[in-house]
Amino acid sequence: MQNAEREAFAGFLTSLCAEYQKHNQIDPAYYERYNVKRGLRNADGTGVMAGVTQIGNVMGYYLQDGERVPAPGKLVYRGIDVEELVDGFVGEDRFGFEETAYLLLFGQLPTREQLAAFQQLLTDNHTLPHMFTEDMIIKAPSPDVMNKLARSVLALYSYDDNPDDMSLPNQLRQAIQLIARVPVIVAHAFAVKRHYYDDESLYLHRPQPGLSVAENFLYSVRHDNQFTQQEARLLDLCLVLHAEHGGGNNSAFACRVLSSSGTDIYSSIAAAVGSLKGPRHGGANKKVMEMFGYIEEGVKDWKDDDEIKDFLGRLLRKEAGDRSGLIYGMGHAIYTLSDPRAVILKKFARQLAQTKGMEDEFQLYEAVERLTPEVLLSVKGESKVVCANVDLFSGMVYKMMGIPQELYTPLFAVARIVGWCAHRIEEVYQPGNRIIRPAYKAVAPMRTFVPLNQR
The missing domain is CATH 1.10.230.10 (Cytochrome P450-Terp, domain 2)
Incomplete structure (x- = not known):
């Protein structure tokens, strides 16, 4: 587009903005008049009840005589207080994210044998499809890692031999593959972003067998692959704390909304990634x-x-x-x-x-x-x-820990992919599930069509 064309386009956009503002003003009084739950929240700040879940719970107050009474916050994963969960694996001097993922997906803490088998399953599914990094990440770099993650998750549909099968075994297969692959996609998207937008050398590292998700992430995003155990343990803790936050948070709800339509898991998770990118949600840490x-x-x-x-x-x-x-x-x-x-x-x-x-x-x-x-x-x-x-x-x-700001929200996604997949599967397999469709009150007055030559 030439300069003259840009100026003309900008001028036209200015006039279109004025036209939009002229005809698209909604009286704020309508929200109170029609008892609209803005943000799907009640007048007292509590959330509108949209479903039930066994996956996670967030508690920060209790109701007394219709009033919210502040209380110490509690985050619960499958009935277990997250503070107890953290004390458990930290006290035993081991990583906790993989154990947390198993708990959130399947509803029960794994035995030692189940945990080892699950960790091996994640390791076996780390590898991205053949030429995926070259075709989907390197050839179409993005200045924003979250944008690249959302597009890559959608692209995985094309590499799946059975993407639309809604059976439980297939959904669990896809979920486990996504949990294993999202950290690799983020690491590669970050490396490509640094190369094409920050003029740095391109380093792509493959995940290493025997390392935890936290260890492999640090190994993959650092040119020299070096990290300390303190860093890995702390990153693992961050992943555990970000893995789930109830079905009502914006990204999990977005995932459940799409899942309720019967669409594929890749579309549902990509929507959740797009939600998390927002500065009012996962982008807040930046x-x-x-x-x-x-x-x-x-x-x-x-x-x-x-x-x-x-x-x-x-x-x-x-x-x-x-x-x-x-x-x-x-x-x-x-x-x-x-x-x-x-x-x-x-x-x-x-x-x-x-x-x-x-x-x-x-x-x-x-x-x-x-x-x-x-x-x-x-x-x-x-x-x-x-x-x-x-x-x-x-x-x-x-x-x-020396982690660049571009990775703050993507790291959130590396953790929350577990909660999203758990909510996705619960939404699809809950009894009597229906497509989520809230109502909007139409307030535009009726009018007649005006022929073009009379406008």
């Missing part, structure tokens, strides 16, 4: 790190609470940062007093900060966590209980 870049630059004394509060106030008033008016990493739709994922990660982040000599930066994160409720009250008059969510500390953990 926004946290971006925000702290502004804070670290704008606050001269990181130990001065008044200076930190002043800058947080500027963030809320849209005078600093990305001008969104948000303090990323604070607050959650369900959790009130605490996010258990943040509590667990914070403990390990403190230990890593001491090892890396980053105590001052860690204390700045703690200060933002501690001061945000006070600033919200003074600037916006909001007195509701607000806690740090997992994104506040996950980004810092990744930073201390």
